[in-house]
Amino acid sequence: MAAAEPDSPLYLGLDFSTQQLKAVAIDGDLGPVHQDSVQFDSELPEFRTHGGVHIHPDGLTVTSPVLMWVKALDLLLDRMKAAGFGFSRVRALSGSGQQHGAVFWRTGAARTLTQLDPGQNLHQQLTDSFSVQDSPVWMDSSSGPQCDALQEAAGGAMRLADITGSRAYERFTGNQISKLRQTRPDQFQDTERISLVSSFGASLFLGRYAAIDYSDGSGMNLLDIRDRMWSQICLDATATNLKRLLGEPSPSTAVLGPVSSFLQHRYGFSGSCSVVAFTGDNPASLAGMRLHQGDIAVSLGTSDTLFLSLSEPRPSLEGHVFCNPVEPDGFMALLCFKNGSLTRERVRDRCCSGSWDVFSQALDGTPLGNHGNIGFYFDTMEITPPAVGLHRFDANDRQVSSWSPELEVRALVEGQFLSRRLHAERLGYSIGSGTRVLATGGASANRQILQVLSDVFNAPVYTIDLSDSACLGSAYRALHGNHSNGTTANPTS
Ligand SMILES: Nc1ncnc2c1ncn2[C@@H]1O[C@H](COP(=O)(O)OP(=O)(O)O)[C@@H](O)[C@H]1O
Numbered sequence: 001m002a003a004a005e006p007d008s009p010l011y012l013g014l015d016f017s018t019q020q021l022k023a024v025a026i027d028g029d030l031g032p033v034h035q036d037s038v039q040f041d042s043e044l045p046e047f048r049t050h051g052g053v054h055i056h057p058d059g060l061t062v063t064s065p066v067l068m069w070v071k072a073l074d075l076l077l078d079r080m081k082a083a084g085f086g087f088s089r090v091r092a093l094s095g096s097g098q099q100h101g102a103v104f105w106r107t108g109a110a111r112t113l114t115q116l117d118p119g120q121n122l123h124q125q126l127t128d129s130f131s132v133q134d135s136p137v138w139m140d141s142s143s144g145p146q147c148d149a150l151q152e153a154a155g156g157a158m159r160l161a162d163i164t165g166s167r168a169y170e171r172f173t174g175n176q177i178s179k180l181r182q183t184r185p186d187q188f189q190d191t192e193r194i195s196l197v198s199s200f201g202a203s204l205f206l207g208r209y210a211a212i213d214y215s216d217g218s219g220m221n222l223l224d225i226r227d228r229m230w231s232q233i234c235l236d237a238t239a240t241n242l243k244r245l246l247g248e249p250s251p252s253t254a255v256l257g258p259v260s261s262f263l264q265h266r267y268g269f270s271g272s273c274s275v276v277a278f279t280g281d282n283p284a285s286l287a288g289m290r291l292h293q294g295d296i297a298v299s300l301g302t303s304d305t306l307f308l309s310l311s312e313p314r315p316s317l318e319g320h321v322f323c324n325p326v327e328p329d330g331f332m333a334l335l336c337f338k339n340g341s342l343t344r345e346r347v348r349d350r351c352c353s354g355s356w357d358v359f360s361q362a363l364d365g366t367p368l369g370n371h372g373n374i375g376f377y378f379d380t381m382e383i384t385p386p387a388v389g390l391h392r393f394d395a396n397d398r399q400v401s402s403w404s405p406e407l408e409v410r411a412l413v414e415g416q417f418l419s420r421r422l423h424a425e426r427l428g429y430s431i432g433s434g435t436r437v438l439a440t441g442g443a444s445a446n447r448q449i450l451q452v453l454s455d456v457f458n459a460p461v462y463t464i465d466l467s468d469s470a471c472l473g474s475a476y477r478a479l480h481g482n483h484s485n486g487t488t489a490n491p492t493s
């Protein structure tokens with residue numbers, strides 16, 4: 001970590017991800033000077049989450065307590081203050097959030113946000129500001145009926161993909177909004193604004209509702225990704241007056257305004273510190289990894305995702321096309337796999353006594369190809385492909401029920417990465433001699449896992465110094481937005 005000059009400008013990036021809230025500050029030369037994080041399960045145990053979420057008894061509904069995210073921000077900022085972090089030097093900040101999650105603000109919350117008292121923390125003051133306490137998150141797959149209805153209204157799955165970049169997916173926010181309207185109408189009626197996790201984070205820094213940016217907004221099945229406006233067909237199929245609840249979407253590079261007077265007084269932020277639009281964690285990672293044409297990024301966070309930049313959108317029935325968070329007219333393609341790190345953790349706990357070192361030794365001690373043994377491990381309903389269950393096959397293609405811990409570990413990791421490659425190639429991605437795989441996320445700290453990734457993709461794998469590329473990308477976006485003065489968003493949006 002570089003030592004910054006005492007009064008030099010800083011740029012702050014935050015990431016409200018699935019399992020934690022993270023922060024990175026960089027100096028004007030892009031060097032990281034401060035890093036911190038709050039782990040939801042262990043540091044906020046009163047919310048009783050596992051992996052940052054609650055899985056409901058139906059096995060399909062997955063939510064996170066919205067007040068846990070608020071309390072995590074209090075804790076993070078208090079801790080940075082106690083460590084002597086120079087809030088007054090922060091010229092601009094930005095952030096990211098796990099994608100697709102929805103925050104439902106209760107009627108009257110806008111007023112509360114503008115009247116925050118610097119003598120009290122956010123958690124105390126925002127306790128009654130949400131009409132829904134348990135926010136649906138990206139792991140949710142309970143909105144199947146709403147997805148079917150949206151596709152029918154839009155003229156079919158492919159037509160919906162042409163408009164919004166994706167066929168209907170259960171975790172996409174529009175379908176979650178439909179489900180709330182149908183199943184909990186009172187709470188829906190008591191909602192004055194709907195944010196994504198990213199724009200919710202930005203709202204906490206602005207002290208008023210922040211716009212949803214085009215890139216994260218592409219993960220809702222509501223935005224026309226070519227016109228960069230809400231699609232009237234999708235709005236009408238989801239809820240009446242939805243446009244008012246969402247506000248106008250904004251460019252991902254927009255400067256939304258100065259940091260709130262609450263944060264200026266409580267932590268010493270300068271009144272000239274700008275808040276640059278927050279975006280999704282994968283789009284922010286794309287910014288943080290500075291992808292070149294032909295590169296493919298593999299994020300091994302809670303989910304495994306693959307993404308790359310695109311100049312022209314080519315939506316299909318699998319995977320997603322989002323607006324690019326950096327190139328104003330560009331796009332990005334993304335594939336998301338739900339059974340990523342949490343499945344590797346389960347196998348680590350069962351086969352390796354809970355130790356990543358033993359897990360890594362199992363990979364070191366088994367050959368590439370695993371003597372022909374391979375497995376597909378879908379602990380929960382997978383997104384790509386929609387499948388569930390554990391399926392192990394030996395070298396003779398016979399289904400088997402178990403094998404040694406070492407074979408299990410390699411079968412899991414090889415099976416996961418073969419599936420990642422297969423689905424990327426189906427989307428048209430081709431691996432050539434110049435291909436670089438850029439890995440990020442928590443599991444990218446594991447050299448043996450990266451070796452399997454490199455073997456399966458037959459390409460060199462690179463990492464960046466910080467595995468928190470979403471957070472770092474947010475700090476870069478803050479600096480970039482500040483220097484280019486961004487695109488100023490409509491303050492009333
Ligand atoms: N040494 C390791 N080997 C493999 N996986 C790891 C290792 N260290 C952390 N992880 C995985 O990283 C995951 C968290 O990654 P992270 O990018 O921080 O997630 P998120 O941003 O979604 O909260 C954990 O669930 C854990 O399984």
Ligand SMILES: O=C(CO)[C@@H](O)[C@H](O)COP(=O)(O)O
Pocket residue numbers: 017018019097098099100138171219280281282299301302303304305334336
């Ligand atoms: O659903 C998706 C992307 O479409 C997920 O990738 C979420 O954005 C969660 O990200 P991580 O917390 O796993 O980084």
